[in-house]
Amino acid sequence: MKKFLLTFVAAFVAFHSFAQQKDDQERGWKRENLFIGTGINLGFFNGFVIGLNPEVGYSLNKVIDAGVSTNFSYISQRDIYSPTTYRQTVVGGGPFVRIWPARMIFVGSQFEYNTINYSIKTNDNVTFKDKRSAPSVLVGIGYGNRNVGANQFYTSVYVDVLKNVNSPYVDQFNRMTPVIRTSFIFYLRPKQ
Template identity: 45%
Template sequence: MKKFFFTCCLLLGTAGLFAQQEENPDPEKGKFKKENIFLGTSLNLGFAGNSFNLGLNPEIGYSIANWLDAGMSFNVNYFSQNASDYNSIRYRNFSFGGGPFIRLWPVNFLHVQVQPELNWISSSQKNMVSNQSNTYKFNSSSLLVGIGYGSRMIADHYSYITLMIDVLQNPNSPYRDRYNDPLPVFRAGFGFYLSKGRR
């Protein structure tokens, strides 16, 4: 838990430092601009072998610079994994959670995203041979890192498609299968800015 919060603080602190170093002759630099606040959501999809992951990820954020967004993202996920020849357990997991994110735009159509998360999970597990079932509740941290394609007009709207994986080794992560292999996570998102900027 301490590592998770340390990572979140480090991530947001680094974003703030980079934003301060950007050279911009704009006299409004450093001032809070309500037209830089955005709201959006993304659909999360992951699959591999006998597993499937589907989720919804609402987010709120702020465009700190032309090349940097930061904010908070929340998630609701459903994960299922069928029994196989090697494992007779069928999994059905429901999770919710969230965490901060940064989205770097090195060019106007390409972005890199880093997103630590803390998730609370309810797992229903059934042995398909013995027909016995159990339910477990636990929490898990994850660190999603990925790259994507999109369009973004500050003070108007944005949309993107991102491919990410969980780079932590936590076996309870909703983004890893029962063998602790990372599941590819596809997110397609869109959103709008709260106030239209000056034209």
């Protein structure tokens, strides 16, 4: 019994000392967790949306990514009842976080502050121009492959929960419109 207890205590101490050593090695900045990527927005309706969302981020651990994203979008919409076209050129950016509770599914949030050049064109003449700005908090879910250190691809759907009247993510009735993005991530030092 004494030998069993001594063996158990020695194994317990050895296991915990190796566990502590592994934790010490995993702490600190790791260049292989740094990634760059971009998202692409594309939508068609009685107009169209095209956008690009470059980002730089860091995988904090196997579950959480955080970083900074930018937003460049062009939105054009025709009025179906008159010869009027509404156009927006959007430039913005802000921090993001993605949490992967399962390997292929994530929840995300992104704060953006957008500057919007807005114009209305009627019968080939620009009748109104305006510069606007709006904060947005995008919250949503996504589906993709999750493997820290390997290139990734995902598709996400976000909505603007702030619903600012000038937000590019709400319609003329201040209803949330979904933001659908397909994104690619490339780690700067991929796993070998």
